[in-house]
Amino acid sequence: MSLKNIFGAKGYKVLKNGIWSDHPVCSTTLGICSALAITNKIENAIAMSAGVIFVLILTSLLISTLRKLIPSRVRIITYMIIIATCVTIVDRFLKAYFAPLSAAMGPYIPLIITNCIIMGRAEAFFVQNNTYHSILDAIANGLAYSYSLLAVAVVREFLGFGTVLGITVTPAGWENWVLMALPCGAFFVLGIVLWVIRTLANIELPGAKG
């Protein structure tokens, strides 16, 4: 049974677009700020990805269900308060029941509010499509965001700290590239990741030639 049969023709297209050919980070360059800021450790990238996926799903559910009721003039405010509420609920919930995880993620959780992938998908997709496809789109975009973050984080943690997930993997005498641990290192690595994924996925940017 192919994926097309499981998700339906449109559902399959939504998934494929989100995960690969219309990649949120690489094609529309959304969510770049967090991809640069928190990718110096793999565990940070995982925590951020989990938070973003969860909030994306919750937001897609709410916005696509309410999409026929939202007056178009105030739609941005509507997205904003829905996203902020979801993030706050996640934050409180983690603080109460998963205190160590919440402590490790610290300031990243509130920062999910400003992640433009959520806002971008709300405006571009959730508000125009039904709940089922919106949730698929949320999952696809969340996964795309996660693996690009992980790709950057693995390189940066390995070069910058000589570790993978906190376990030392480099031989004795390895000199850490401090540049990679610093924010500026993210620009180099993210640039390369964007280039590789754009080339592989054959993403054409409007206005870009050659």
Next chain:
Amino acid sequence: MKERIIMVVFILILGSVLTTALVVVDNFTAPKIKANEEKKLQVNLMKIFDIPFDEKDENSIKKAFTENVKTITKGDLTYYKSNDNDIAFKIAGPGAFGPLTGAMAVTSDLERLKGVTILSNSETPGLGTRVFEEEYLKNYIGKKIVPEIKVLAGGGASNENEVDGITGATLTCVAFQNLINSEFQRVKPIISESE
């Protein structure tokens, strides 16, 4: 006109519904969050007092805390005293990028640092936050805080009141040094008066 009324009504209704949801969630989680914070403070106080306990066992934490630590309130200040007469108190102040809170312990003669820990911060993850890792904070144990503790950005600490800083976390180190010194000066007169 009708469109505008719908708009306002929609925002009002949505706002009220979401606010209600937040209030419910807050009511539901607030006691649990407060208990977590209390537990975190107890665990950290015992760590800087160097009291042995089993961190995974809730009962062991409670038992060790009640047996080994006395809570004393003097005016506005609450401080903690261990069986060895070491004294600990909560600290709070500005970091390089946002507020810092934590706790520090000093020896009974109010001369040396017994331990220090940070409970919440807004420093840059992976850079500034390295200052608050247990491994680094061990360097502060036994250092003299009279007249003041000094964190040397360039390294080369040799005196009893000097600690090496961390490269890439200079601003946080300076903020941390100021926090320790100013909070100690703040509570010192109150504690020496009551002891």
